[in-house]
């Protein structure tokens with residue numbers, strides 16, 4: 391049994407506008423519905439826990455996508471707080487060794503072949519696994535004036551995507567420790583690294599983009615409408 395955790399309590403400040411980006415439409419459905427659908431249509435995933443802002447409601451179609459439970463909890467101030475709240479809210483039958491896939495509601499274009507490869511890697515590696523892609527561009531360090539200050543070495547540098555797959559108990563403990571220490575982790579792997587884990591990197595599709603700005607939404611709409 392594998393469960394999904396979807397942090398969806400953000401406000402989309404970099405995106406702008408009144409409506410948080412996870413509720414903006416792509417191909418007639420909210421962005422979050424595409425993320426949920428990609429996860430719950432996978433035969434290995436049993437259900438999902440969605441961390442929402444306290445004033446947000448579950449969209450009626452979410453109740454049980456693909457006949458699987460979609461539960462909700464209230465998220466927190468940071469993405470990591472929302473993920474931790476969702477892990478803590480999972481049903482008791484989701485045991486400590488159960489694999490949990492954490493996936494941004496803001497990533498609507500997750501594909502099943504990436505899920506298959508991530509699940510296989512995380513199932514075979516005690517420290518879990520994440521989707522990502524090696525950096526293929528030259529990286530520049532900017533100065534305060536957005537002029538080039540330096541070129542950074544890119545050997546063995548990867549960009550981290552989601553889903554990120556870990557066992558429920560280990561990830562919960564790692565996030566609780568980071569929270570207690572006042573450390574804001576920007577992804578689940580960072581919390582796991584802080585407790586000595588070395589998660590596997592699984593190369594995923596570059597089009598598993600995170601919608602952060604309006605330009606990202608336009609690209610996501612194009613990708614999903616032209617699958």
Ligand SMILES: Nc1ccn([C@@H]2O[C@H](COP(=O)(O)OP(=O)(O)OP(=O)(O)O)[C@@H](O)[C@H]2O)c(=O)n1
Pocket residue numbers: 396397398399400401402403404405412441465466467468469470472473494495496497600601602
């Ligand atoms: N306190 C938060 C912040 C973010 N998220 C979720 O984490 C994912 C990735 O975060 P990001 O893209 O940064 O979303 P926002 O925080 O909404 O964006 P911004 O940083 O521009 O405000 C999103 O699905 C977002 O809803 C969350 O559940 N709880």
Ligand SMILES: C[C@](O)(CO)[C@H](O)COP(=O)(O)O
Pocket residue numbers: 469494549550551552576577578600
């Ligand atoms: C988790 C993540 O999507 C991995 O790249 C990223 O860290 C989220 O960052 P955000 O600033 O919370 O969108």
